[in-house]
Amino acid sequence: MFATHWRRYAAALCGLTLAILGGLHATSATQAQADPLPTWNDGPNKKAILDFVAAVTAKGGADFVPVADRIATFDNDGTLWCEKPLIQGAFMLERFKLLLPKNPAWKLEEPFKAILAKDREYLANAGEEELVKFYLATQANLSKDDFQANAAKFFATAKHPKFNVVYKELTYPPMVELIHFLQANGFQTFICSGGDVDFMRVVSREIYNIPVENVIGSSLVYDVRDQDGKLTLFRSAKLHFFNDKIDKPKGIWLHIGKRPIFAAGNVRSGGDIAMLRFTQSGKGRSLQLMVNHDDDVREFAYAEKDRASLNASETHGFHVVSMKNDWKKIFAFEK
Amino acid sequence: MFATHWRRYAAALCGLTLAILGGLHATSATQAQADPLPTWNDGPNKKAILDFVAAVTAKGGADFVPVADRIATFDNDGTLWCEKPLIQGAFMLERFKLLLPKNPAWKLEEPFKAILAKDREYLANAGEEELVKFYLATQANLSKDDFQANAAKFFATAKHPKFNVVYKELTYPPMVELIHFLQANGFQTFICSGGDVDFMRVVSREIYNIPVENVIGSSLVYDVRDQDGKLTLFRSAKLHFFNDKIDKPKGIWLHIGKRPIFAAGNVRSGGDIAMLRFTQSGKGRSLQLMVNHDDDVREFAYAEKDRASLNASETHGFHVVSMKNDWKKIFAFEK
Numbered sequence: 001m002f003a004t005h006w007r008r009y010a011a012a013l014c015g016l017t018l019a020i021l022g023g024l025h026a027t028s029a030t031q032a033q034a035d036p037l038p039t040w041n042d043g044p045n046k047k048a049i050l051d052f053v054a055a056v057t058a059k060g061g062a063d064f065v066p067v068a069d070r071i072a073t074f075d076n077d078g079t080l081w082c083e084k085p086l087i088q089g090a091f092m093l094e095r096f097k098l099l100l101p102k103n104p105a106w107k108l109e110e111p112f113k114a115i116l117a118k119d120r121e122y123l124a125n126a127g128e129e130e131l132v133k134f135y136l137a138t139q140a141n142l143s144k145d146d147f148q149a150n151a152a153k154f155f156a157t158a159k160h161p162k163f164n165v166v167y168k169e170l171t172y173p174p175m176v177e178l179i180h181f182l183q184a185n186g187f188q189t190f191i192c193s194g195g196d197v198d199f200m201r202v203v204s205r206e207i208y209n210i211p212v213e214n215v216i217g218s219s220l221v222y223d224v225r226d227q228d229g230k231l232t233l234f235r236s237a238k239l240h241f242f243n244d245k246i247d248k249p250k251g252i253w254l255h256i257g258k259r260p261i262f263a264a265g266n267v268r269s270g271g272d273i274a275m276l277r278f279t280q281s282g283k284g285r286s287l288q289l290m291v292n293h294d295d296d297v298r299e300f301a302y303a304e305k306d307r308a309s310l311n312a313s314e315t316h317g318f319h320v321v322s323m324k325n326d327w328k329k330i331f332a333f334e335k
Numbered sequence: 336m337f338a339t340h341w342r343r344y345a346a347a348l349c350g351l352t353l354a355i356l357g358g359l360h361a362t363s364a365t366q367a368q369a370d371p372l373p374t375w376n377d378g379p380n381k382k383a384i385l386d387f388v389a390a391v392t393a394k395g396g397a398d399f400v401p402v403a404d405r406i407a408t409f410d411n412d413g414t415l416w417c418e419k420p421l422i423q424g425a426f427m428l429e430r431f432k433l434l435l436p437k438n439p440a441w442k443l444e445e446p447f448k449a450i451l452a453k454d455r456e457y458l459a460n461a462g463e464e465e466l467v468k469f470y471l472a473t474q475a476n477l478s479k480d481d482f483q484a485n486a487a488k489f490f491a492t493a494k495h496p497k498f499n500v501v502y503k504e505l506t507y508p509p510m511v512e513l514i515h516f517l518q519a520n521g522f523q524t525f526i527c528s529g530g531d532v533d534f535m536r537v538v539s540r541e542i543y544n545i546p547v548e549n550v551i552g553s554s555l556v557y558d559v560r561d562q563d564g565k566l567t568l569f570r571s572a573k574l575h576f577f578n579d580k581i582d583k584p585k586g587i588w589l590h591i592g593k594r595p596i597f598a599a600g601n602v603r604s605g606g607d608i609a610m611l612r613f614t615q616s617g618k619g620r621s622l623q624l625m626v627n628h629d630d631d632v633r634e635f636a637y638a639e640k641d642r643a644s645l646n647a648s649e650t651h652g653f654h655v656v657s658m659k660n661d662w663k664k665i666f667a668f669e670k
Contacts, residue, residue, distance in 0.1 A: 068546065144588070188548070201592045211403065212592035213523070222585045224609065230616035231609060233588055240589075250557040253479070253568055254575075255590065257536045257547035274559065274566060281565035 036181045039174045039328045045289070045319050046326065049178065052287040056261065057185050063285040067186040071260040073216075073252055073275060074179065076193035076200060078266035079291050080208060082160070082170035082331075084300045088195050090167070091154045092138040099138065112137070132239055135196070140220055140237035144198055147235055151202045165333055171207050174327045175264070175291075179208055182262065190260075192216045192252055192275060194244035198235070216255045218243045244271050249278035266291035267320075270308035276318050288318040295324035298334065371516045374509045374663045380624070380654050381661065384513065387622040388520050391596065398620040400596055402521040407597040408551075408587055408610060409514065411528035411535060414601040414626050415543060417495070417505040417666075419635045423530050425502070426489045427473040434473065447472070467574055470531070475555055475572035479533055482570055486537045500668055506542050509662045510599070510626075514543055517597065525595075527551045527587055527610060529579035533570070551590045553578045579606050584613035601626035602655075605643035611653050623653040630659035633669065 040046040055063040056070065077083040096106075096115065106112035111130040114122035139147065155168055163170065179189050189210055191200060197217035204210040221238040224231055243251040252260065252275065263279040265272020267290060276288040290313045293302050304310070313320045323330055375381040390398040391405065412418035431441075431450065441447035446465040449457035474482065490503055498505065514524050524545055526535060532552035539545040556573040559566055578586040587595065587610065598614035600607020602625060611623040625648045628637050639645070648655045658665055 197589065197592065213590070215592065219589055222588060224581050224584050224613075231584055231613045232616065233584065246559050249559050249566055249568065253557060254532065254554055255548070257532065257550065278559075278566045281567065 036184070037174070037177055039177055041326055041328055043326060045321050048287060048319050049181075049289075052262070052285065053181065053185050055285055065261055065284060069258060069261065070182075070185070070187040071190070071256060071258050072179075072182050072187045072262035072264075073190045073192040073256075073260045073279065074175070074263070075265040075272045075275065076191050076195055076217075078268050078293065079264050079272070080171055080175050080179075080191070081167070082163075082172075082299065083266075083268065084302070085161075087167045087170070088199050090158060090160075091151060091199065092134060094154060094158065095138040095150070096134070103137075106137070128242065128244070132242065135218075136220070136237045136239065139196055139199075140235045142235055143225075144222070144233040144235055148198055148202050151199050155203055163331070163333070168203055168207050169333055170331065172323075172327070173329050173332050176208055178264075179210065183209065187262070188214065190214045190216055190252075190256065192243065192248055192263075194218055194242065194271060196220075197243075216243060216251045245269075246274045248272070248275040252278065261286045262288075264289040264291065265309070267293060267304055267309040268302065270304060270306070270312075273309060273312045277312070277316060280316060288316070289321050290318045291321045291323065294322050295327075295330060298330045299323060371519070372509070372512055374512055376661055376663055378661060380656050383622060383654050384516075384624075387597070387620065388516065390620055392520050400619060404593060404596065405517075405520070405522040406525070406591060406593050406595040407514075407517050407522045407599075408525045408527040408591075408595045408614065409510070409598070410600040410607045410610065411526050411530055411552075412601075413603050413628065414599050414607070415506055415510050415514075415526070416502070417498075417507075417634065418601075418603065419637070420496075422502045422505070423534050425493060425495075426486060426534065427469060429489060429493065430473040430485070431469070438472075441472070463577065463579070467577065470553075471555070471572045471574065474531060474534075475570045477570055478560075479557070479568040479570055483533055483537050486534050490538055498666070498668070500666075503538055503542050504668055505666065507658075507662070508664050508667050511543055513599075514545065518544065522597070523549065525549045525551055525587075525591065527578065527583055527598075529553055529577065529606060531555075532578075551578060551586045580604075581609045583607070583610040587613065596621045597623075599624040599626065600644070602628060602639055602644040603637065605639060605641070605647075608644060608647045612647070612651060615651060623651070624656050625653045626656045626658065629657050630662075630665060632659075633665045634658060 037046055037049065055061060056065040058064055074080055077086055081087065093115070100106060107116060111123070111126055111134055115134070155166065157166070159166055160170055182189055191204060191208070191210055191214065193200060193216070195217050197215055197219050200215050200217055201212040204212060204215050219240040220235045221240045223234040223236045225234050241247070241251065259282045260279045261282065261284065263276050265276055272290070276290065279288055280286050290309055292310070293300055295301060310320065312318065372381055372384065390396060391400040393399055409415055412421055416422065428450070435441060442451060446458070446461055446469055449461070450469070490501065492501070494501055495505060517524055526539060526543070526545055526549065528535060530552050532550055532554050535552055536547040536550050539547060539550050554575040555570045556575045558569040558571050560569050576582070576586065594617040595614045596617065596619065598611050600611055607625070611625065614623055615621050625644055627645070628635055630636060645655065647653065
């Protein structure tokens, strides 16, 4: 009884202290108004993000969303980090060169022949089939542990041909900031990318603060092997799931089982239109960002031939983010 | 400056209050020693669970595991709730009867013919192929939303033939208690079951406090459909993944990307041996439970013909949980 009484008293005292603290904090916040997105320029896109987060987190508001349903999905290549070249593509190429001496037949076979010849025309017109063939040839037939050890080595050493930094430094600070801002507001943030799930998981926590269990990606069929009394996973040369375009909503549903209320993708291949539309097909308020690569000074400027992603943005009201105009920085290493 | 000074003072005051509170709490805990697993009888299995959790959460201890790596996976049927009959099997049968008038050919085709004739011998020898055929016939060709609405109705109304309660009441309180105990100790808890992922997600939060994003199960190939300007998911009659036996480690890795340090399964089909062995194949301390159905008074007593799960438990040191001896209650409705 005595202990209970004192515990109640202490709890009340602490409650009071927290109230004082809270009050001071509010005063301080009013004074300072810390910007949660400091590398975003003021404008309609930054305002749309801030308004959306304020609306879905306002208790009692018309657009309030409980924490459990605050789900955000981000494409990776071209949305969270640079995709010229595709970072996993550079990793695949490194492994391709390593494996070539043992696979001389590749010299006569597409798409390997075109890759060796740097046949830009062939590669520009290559589709999913060629990409998957290259993926299976270079990312399979080894254990999951060895694959991830190779990837970790690649991330520690390989450098981007233009920017001359390791690839981990090619993340976009405005997007990383946005992930952290959403997390601070109770969102669960997921990557939903065409990249290989084991590849992205090597760095997702470090560079985005996204835990490996929140990474949705393409995958190979695993073989389970019994070695020295231990069960290990082996990456077989069979595709399990290619997480792109119309398949992204499938990957999201299988993994999360909830419809996201926020998604971000980018202009290049139309790969994110379905994810953004899926996010928008629920009942409540949602927000979609379509990142546009329009800065050939700080990064690259490129467009889709068929303008599919920009057309879809107009039709469906996605917010087109101009890297040139909306972002104060594209890379952290900028001066 | 003034605000900062006061905030520091308030923080110090609150820290002091929390310290008092913490001290009282410790005293109180010593006095009461609340049992985190009250429906488990004292014995080697309860002790193994308590020792394991104490060891992996003890900061600075040899077996300490950071929160991010405290992953626990649970089989569902026969491990967390009753599997006589398989609860999804009862749901499948309900739908089978509903669809039969429109599918008269089923009367001449196995396994449907045997199901209609209640041919126990045929069904006892039926394998994965027959089960998948029944699964596709009864759980596909409708939207994900309709499927989940049907499942919710089933859970609200259908009753167990022997116990005469809705199926949600057939969970095992000792296992639910264990899930909550692990969660309270920083574990992420996942279901990893052969059951359909959309089916289990209808009740996982309510009955286990496991969020839908932590449910790993079997799945069909989704079709993404564009209806009235919205993207929706349709459950096609093609199997995407059957999450059982040797495939459970694959399902776990795809979904979580970490090796669990705890897993629980049950004796019936050998379906959980690979999951438990996978959990055990990491570097640090781990714990495996194999639930044995040996109580024909309060539930059912049944065994595997080949004794595979019990043999594996002996070989690999899994803890065999006796429902009869280890559990004070099997169902919450017991008197």
